[in-house]
Amino acid sequence: MKDSSVPHPWSAEAEDVLSRLQTDSDQGLSQSEADKRLQEYGPNRPLQKQAKPALTIFVEQWKNLIVGMLAAAALVSFGFGQALEGVAVCMALLVNVAIGFFTELRATRSMEALVEITKTESLVLRDGHQQSILSDNLVPGDVVPLEAGDVPAADMRLIEVSNMEVDESALTGESLPVAKQTEPVDVHAVLGDRSSMLFKGTALTAGTGAAVVTGTGMQTELGRIALLAQEAESEQTPLERRLEAMGKKLIWATIVLAAMVVAIGVSSGMELFLIIETSIALAVAAIPEGLPIVANIALAKGMFRLARENAVMQQLSAVETLGAASVICTDKTGTLTENSMRLTRIALPGDGVPFEEDLGQAKDDERARELLRVAALCVNAQLHPEGGDPVGDPLEIALLEGAASAGMERPDMLEHYPEEREEAFAADTKMMATFHKDDGEGYLVQVKGAPESVFEVCNISEEERQTWRKTNESLAGQGLRILAAAQGRAKSLDDDPYYNLSIVGLLALRDPVRKGVLEAVQACHKAGIRVVMVTGDQAATALHVAHELGITEDAADRALHGRDFKDPETMNREEKDRILNTRVFCRVSPEQKLQLVKLLQAEGLVIAMTGDGVNDAPALKKADIGVAMGKRGTQVARDAAHLVLRDDSFSTIIAAVEQGRAIFDNIRKFIVYLLSGNVGAIVIVGAAIPAGIGLPLLPLQILYLNMLSDVFPALALGVGQGDKSVMLRPPRPSSEPILDRERWIQVIGYGLLIAATVLASFWWARIRLGLSGNAAVTISFLTLAFARQWHVFNMRAPESNILSNGVTRNKFVWGALAICFFMLFLAIYTPPLAHALHLTPPTVAGWSAIVGFSLTPLVVGQAIIILRKKGRE
């Protein structure tokens, strides 16, 4: 690959850089040239993380404790002259390695595929047209239009800037945004002083402009730093860490148990070879090998499912956190509503009191036309740019459409009133203004913005202001979004636009609520999740929408104004409770969002918070689950978030929470299933040795069964769709361990139940069926084997239906059972395998006993689930 970087582009004139890169600031590259350069320079990917080679994964499988134990068992077998046993253990070992290898390979490959899902896009100019391309395909010479919220995907030389500020903290450590410009700087300037450049890894916090790509892939500053830095360790998710810790504990517990078996065996005069093999087999059986890997597969599978539902997770671990979400803070416009607005009503100054009217009826009114003039002039959006589709803020597009419906097209209006200056919309003033030339002296100033802000800067009496406020309240109370319009005159372009204005009227826009949101809110309430609206809009509008969607249940609910928000640290209990009980927060600034997150977190709640702007990034980062909008949001917000909604819809958040819960549930089911089976095997052997009744299970049998049950049904449980009922319970406390008390009781209880049944079957085989030796052991072994298969159905959710539930609907479970049954029949009826496992085909009476005893844990388990459900009701 060729080096894609231009030397010292910061010290050359922008024009020079453009010509050196043989590109044009108005046209960009041609598509064919861009394709050629992509071939030449390679994709724009920093630090291409090498896919873990299959060989490495394979080698890693040998470095684990279980393999060590099996190898020891094989050596012991050969040492005692038991070649057949030895070979069988070696096979078990190989199968173990193979299973570990394939599951991990699968998990690693799905992680790599996830990287594809989370790829970003960049806007570029090619063949004179703006288009969105995968950031991977950026090449040197590409011309990139920029605006606040963008995150440059390559290093670039600026060719045009307007008020541009950039957060370079990730690269330079400088926490304040730095200003950018297009003039060349000293060739020796350090990174932080190269003000004519934009670097990958930084973020535009303000302004607009354009730049030409000068370095891609590893030839970016970030790429160089990444090369210098050690290869980043792949981070473990909290869940993986917890699982690993649990796995380690289990290993130690197992070793202690194995030692106990040896001690008991020796003291009861058992054959040494059998004791050692049994203890090793037990140890192997007790360790849930696949634990971290299955958990990973479950998470990755969940991520894929989410991606299909338009929710893209940025980190694996967030899937788990999602399931614990207890509060969802959502913005209104676009998430709860369609964000496709229509100007429906207006209010005009009447004789003393303003009056409301439908837009359709007022078009000929002189005052209405004055109001629509503001709507057509004081905007940034365009309705038909070069005959294309509308571009810009949907609110402004709606205003333009409203004006156009009265025959007032913006391009015509601009011919009469050429725009000379724009005072951009600012979140603090909540207004914007434009200056226009007209017949009069100086400039015509057109202003629109939040009603309370505009009323403040209009030259009207307090009484008039009151009447306007009332009209605003009445319109907003119908759920309409209200903007006030005003106008004035300025002598020069430097004048403050918000001074001495006269009010022109109110523009009321309808933004219908999104389909499915009402149901999603209800689903949240059923799932014990609080839904809180956090909006920049005014109280009356917000409350109306909140009520329509069931976010507030009581019509008398009030909204808390962002201004009434205090630093959480200075709040007393009463004030905190008031906030905790509030469902609608209005006129909230991004800083206040951050405070809200902190306050709620301090109360032990797990918060999902939505956001789209640059300023929302801190709140998104701080929230347990930051949710950014894929369509509407800025790249900065998306980068800060844990979850990106491709369709911007609230309902998708709920789907994601459901997935998160299902995944955690699956992992729990999988662990309970595994451990209860293992406890069963340990208890059987542990009880049989001192009782002196001979072993109901032989070491190789334990290994064989362990390989079947630990892998197939357990994996199947891990990747199931989950029970619908996961959304009918309150969220789990985030501090709750994977196995809480209840689940430990289940593990032990089911383990004892399985052990009791198997011991009973062993007794039955010897005493009632008069069997001995291998024939009796076959009965107890097969009872355990089948009991463990049926037992998978005990893993259904307690609230679920006995026949139709997450386990029975899981097709993987049925597949897994089919495989296990097949392997068991193979073990009984193929002579070499039967011989190695010391199995003899049971008689009809034997089979009846096996079926009868093996079903007992299932029947008892289901009875307990049903009784507990009844008890709860």
Ligand code: ATP
């Ligand atoms: P949310 O997206 O949280 O539901 P919002 O879009 O109303 O709310 P902001 O974007 O913070 O929140 O806007 C705050 C207020 O500023 C708006 O309610 C509106 O009154 C005013 N406003 C928004 N956009 C413009 C604009 N382009 N020109 C003038 N005023 C605007």
